[in-house]
């Protein structure tokens with residue numbers, strides 16, 4: 001065997017380096033090396049306990065892979081107390097809270113209009129739906145978001161070369177993560193098509209027209225929704241036929257005869273309340289990556305995938321239901337397929353993936369009540385919020401001779417400022433008296449006035465959370481929140497979220513790919529920390545309203 005000549009040694013070394021790239025070894029990454037693609041997965045209404053509750057039923061390639069191959073933050077929380085989809089899908093990408101990005105709810109009352117507007121409603125803009133039937137889907141765009149997103153900053157940072165695409169079943173789930181400079185596509189339930197708004201473009205891209213023409217929702221709805229495994233093995237869940245849950249397409253328990261419901265005239269929106277809605281969205285994710293060529297250019301791109309089926313199933317059946325268990329088991333499989341697609345297409349070390357949620361969710365209050373657990377829902381019929389509002393109306397009428405309440409929205413009470421002026425009332429005094437009265441009502445846990453919220457900085461518990469949700473122009477005169485385990489409406493037919501309590505604010509935060517080491521952290525961290533973490537991996541500036549901190553645990557290992 002001949003020894004290589006001295007001059008051939010560098011060439012051999014080069015060959016060795018090419019043959020055995022240092023991919024996946026975090027410490028060896030160049031300081032300026034960025035992932036080709038960021039994939040942010042937001043599971044709507046995913047509680048972190050689902051991961052462990054259903055652990056024994058999960059496969060190796062989905063949620064378990066994230067938790068064991070990736071870096072799992074077990075104590076991830078929302079700072080905000082208004083835990084709903086709109087503000088929840090902005091936190092990951094803005095690093096801000098509603099007090100800063102201004103998205104104080106899924107909708108909020110606007111004094112000038114004397115009505116509520118939707119979080120993605122672009123009032124007076126003239127924007128229309130694109131690809132929708134009949135070519136109208138309301139005036140939609142990200143115009144109410146007051147700050148930039150990770151995608152916006154990356155777009156500016158790269159001389160407009162980076163692209164961000166947001167997809168979701170929900171318009172707000174697609175629009176807010178896409179930021180001001182990205183593209184957003186969402187589901188139109190009446191037609192089964194994914195559509196957009198003239199805010200973004202005047203025609204659907206060709207790849208999306210092709211995707212819509214496949215009619216996948218209609219195809220998926222030709223199958224029954226039955227438990228993937230024998231239902232007797234779902235021992236982690238309560239019995240299926242019970243008085244606490246709502247229904248999907250008229251059925252309250254397994255099996256769900258989706259083809260029968262379609263034959264009876266249901267629209268493709270039926271898919272929203274089944275696991276197949278998420279299967280559809282992950283199929284769209286692949287089409288978007290391929291159609292847009294995401295992650296193939298000289299600079300990184302971003303794809304936000306907001307999966308909404310967990311939310312729809314949670315609202316109807318709640319955490320602890322057989323339906324939720326089956327859904328998470330199926331979602332786990334869909335995610336496994338998607339991760340293996342990313343493996344094949346890019347190599348996981350070239351993709352930065354995170355998975356989190358937009359909020360958690362509450363156990364059904366009257367299920368808890370029947371187990372002897374405290375709740376502010378006294379019975380199934382009492383509409384707790386209506387009861388509170390009529391008591392407030394009577395109080396204001398009796399005290400000031402006029403019902404001064406204009407509106408109640410997102411746990412905020414809006415007083416009639418013109419009427420107070422007319423009556424010569426001091427607004428601060430009215431707010432103090434209203435707060436005192438409200439604090440005496442059944443099921444009310446706390447209240448703060450606008451003065452409290454502007455003069456004091458709260459640091460702990462629901463007061464701090466409600467302050468993070470309060471915006472001086474978009475929020476009300478008095479903020480009220482209900483006791484834990486309390487539903488603001490009647491106590492029947494499912495559950496919800498939106499409170500400052502831990503079950504609504506605690507969510508999973510998991511990172512995987514791009515050389516991130518396996519590990520877990522018990523440190524309390526916030527969803528708003530995701531944006532500066534991702535921006536650090538992208539070497540791009542933080543979003544303009546960011547108050548998050550980069551998650552150092554694995555940045556240190558980088």
Ligand SMILES: [Zn+2]
Pocket residue numbers: 045085311312315497
């Ligand atoms: Zn929801």
